[in-house]
Amino acid sequence: MLIFWATGCKYKGNEIPKAEGTPSAKPDAVVSDPLPSWNNGPLKESIIAYVKGVTDTASHTFIPVIDRIATFDNDGTLWAEKPFVQELFIQYRVRRMVKDNPALANKQPFKAVLEGNKSYFTTGGDKAIIQLIAAMHTGMTADKFELAVHDFFAYATYPRLNVPIRDIIYQPQLELLQYLRSNGFTTFICTGGTAEFVRGISWQLYDIPKYQVIGTTFKYQYNDSIKSVIRQPVLTLINDKEGKPAGIATFIGQRPVFACGNEGGEGDIAMLTFCQGSRYPSYQLLINHDDSTREFYYQEQSNASLNAAAKNNWHVVSMQKDWQRVFPDTSQQH
Amino acid sequence: MLIFWATGCKYKGNEIPKAEGTPSAKPDAVVSDPLPSWNNGPLKESIIAYVKGVTDTASHTFIPVIDRIATFDNDGTLWAEKPFVQELFIQYRVRRMVKDNPALANKQPFKAVLEGNKSYFTTGGDKAIIQLIAAMHTGMTADKFELAVHDFFAYATYPRLNVPIRDIIYQPQLELLQYLRSNGFTTFICTGGTAEFVRGISWQLYDIPKYQVIGTTFKYQYNDSIKSVIRQPVLTLINDKEGKPAGIATFIGQRPVFACGNEGGEGDIAMLTFCQGSRYPSYQLLINHDDSTREFYYQEQSNASLNAAAKNNWHVVSMQKDWQRVFPDTSQQH
Incomplete structure (x- = not known):
């Protein structure tokens, strides 16, 4: 499976990807081992x-x-x-945000993430997790969030296995x-x-x-002034x-x-x-x-x-x- | 477009419907007017x-x-x-429910529907509508609700145009x-x-x-005892x-x-x-x-x-x- 992460797109140039649900094998082809x-x-x-x-x-x-x-x-x-990829993403995002704004390092929930303080979230439950997600998305549209995800996958590696995330x-x-x-x-x-x-x-x-x-x-929530949707801190x-x-x-x-x-x-x-x-x-x-x-x-x-x-x-x-x-x-x- | 409402299924016997997104026309076919x-x-x-x-x-x-x-x-x-099909469905369902249980005729929101009392819902807002939907789904799984929808489409006609709903x-x-x-x-x-x-x-x-x-x-909400999902009165x-x-x-x-x-x-x-x-x-x-x-x-x-x-x-x-x-x-x- 070839993946062109660098361009954020699996397809080179204008190559047409297959339509969803379309069988990629010819109907008559004999597939020896699927x-x-x-x-x-x-x-x-x-x-x-x-x-x-x-x-x-x-x-x-x-x-x-x-x-x-x-x-x-x-x-x-x-x-x-082991560990969850989303956990790695959160750590990655928090570090990025703290790099841009060092004062965040002393504020919750950033502090707990940086210190690996899991009990902050296990005892805090939904409320703490919502606070974390909300903090990570402050002022961010769905479009910008996706760029952050692509950014993470382009550079991050998976601990213990020491490979790019795409290889796990x-x-x-x-x-x-x-x-x-x-x-x-x-x-x-x-x-x-x-x-x-x-x-x-x-x-x-x-x-x-x-x-x-x-x-x-x-x-x-749709924000008409920027013609974009914004994620709210409500599960x-x-x-x-x-x-x-x-x-x-x-x-x-x-x-x-x-x-x-x-x-x-x-x-x-x-x-x-x-x-x-x-x-x-x-x-x-x-x-x-x-x-x-x-x-x-x-x-x-x-x-x-x-x-x-x-x-x-x-x-x-x-x-x-x-x-x-x-x-x-x-x-x-x- | 042939529709086999009687069987609740568009396909006769075991005919395979097309996969979603699969072009139905041959790629080479010249379509004179799509x-x-x-x-x-x-x-x-x-x-x-x-x-x-x-x-x-x-x-x-x-x-x-x-x-x-x-x-x-x-x-x-x-x-x-004109009118909304869903409004017709609600009227149809309420009449069915009242037929099975005549006492409902004097209870809200059934009474308002039967009397065509729209102000009950316009003044009652979301709360009244949620009450109506909740009443219509009491004790009903998603599977049963779908049967009720099929039932409606099989028998109902559209006012003013006087045709089956499928013809509008x-x-x-x-x-x-x-x-x-x-x-x-x-x-x-x-x-x-x-x-x-x-x-x-x-x-x-x-x-x-x-x-x-x-x-x-x-x-x-998933109900494990019946292994089904039930719709809750929460929008x-x-x-x-x-x-x-x-x-x-x-x-x-x-x-x-x-x-x-x-x-x-x-x-x-x-x-x-x-x-x-x-x-x-x-x-x-x-x-x-x-x-x-x-x-x-x-x-x-x-x-x-x-x-x-x-x-x-x-x-x-x-x-x-x-x-x-x-x-x-x-x-x-x-």
Whole structure:
């Protein structure tokens, strides 16, 4: 996957990108393995069998294209989450702002971010987080925020793995997204992160347009004098846990038939349960972070996600066993 | 346009509908007139010239597919609004509910609806409207609400024109939507009506998926015990006037380059202004309800929409002069 970060655009010159939902493979082409980074075995077979079943017009499991909705969590599901990329972005933004205005270093919430004082936010709850987001967006339009996101991705690197942020996306998941789309699915990101942040890179990283990203949402207000919208310090959706089905209902207006999340923070149980309530045949996939060598090993203390998977017959990805490769091969890129 | 209302589905059997955004015409096909219900003249020529300019990779006016976002108002822009269809739906639902439970006839807000007491809602404002919506949705999941919408469209007729509701959509606009999509645009509805109501018929009437409908939005809550989402009596977005750019920022996350609204209620001025702020070449279209013979003649007292159009060089559709036909030819359908 070639990404032209320098220009902030994936496409060179006037090259036309593909339309959303348009199969990129020719209908007649024989694709030998649509998921080359997935190890052969029962899990990979079950994904392919599901897709074949719902696209077969002669089968009772057939699903019309308009109802082939797939939702993916982002942190820990499409890219690594130790630490959260959005956390890195906040630190990056705060440092930038303090560089421009050193007096901020002694003011909250900047002070807490610079000192790595997490308890300020965990004890402060929503109010502290809203204060932080509000502070980061003071006087900033949606257009300017996106430039800040691009700026971050162009220069930042991911700690522990010591690579550019774009290299911490999971290669098997890029293949799965593409495989679903080439079979008429519309793929959505359904993330606990803020919508605008993920929208800033969803097309470049995942071929997912901004309007197919559902995230934690703040209220907007239109300012006619500058003909722009400004984000207000008012949360309208916390898109995590039970918030995810609510976000899906608000933004998509229908249940997904395919949903993929990860264990680690119990964040996707409600989304997968909601998906399983579909009147169509549905598929639930849960990533298990059990690969301490190539990624990070972490398990929920409660084991709630894996317990729900066992109880409801969801499919569980062992990163260690099911993924032949975790991250993209970037040796050709740089 | 054939619509199979009886089955609640546009497609017979397992026929596969086209994927969103997929050009339905072959790339090489010569289309003699993409807008046959539009009279020839400067307005039609300007639409076609705009679309050719933004799809020409050799032109400085070229826009990448991912940024070809078009937003359309619904009431008075895609279908007639005298009266509002959603008002008819409310009356229909209330009568159904009262039939099932006659005691409701003496309770507000049902009483006001049955008596045609509009002042109850105009003086009661948001609170009265929220009360009405809440009353109509008591104990109803999103899935059940959609069935109620389908039920309404299957049986209701439009007053004054005395036709099924599906026959009050504007044929020239169906052609315009299709023309834009076949040129790589993604078409959104941006309506003052409630999102769920319009989503109930957007695919059947306009080939627009649910997730490309932005409307007035209520808060959802996920109920784990029934694995469904329930609409709460809390408004999160009033998608009218200045609410439209806010809705677009929330749901689409980027400015449209093509926006179409109508004069009549001053509802689309902010959306068209927001569109005009695009960094790309943009196109604003405003429908003027000046055809008393084939549709309804009505003009704003303030003339605000037409004044804004004149001031900002927006394109104005004279329904009387620019549209060769207003409604679909349904003589073959019934």
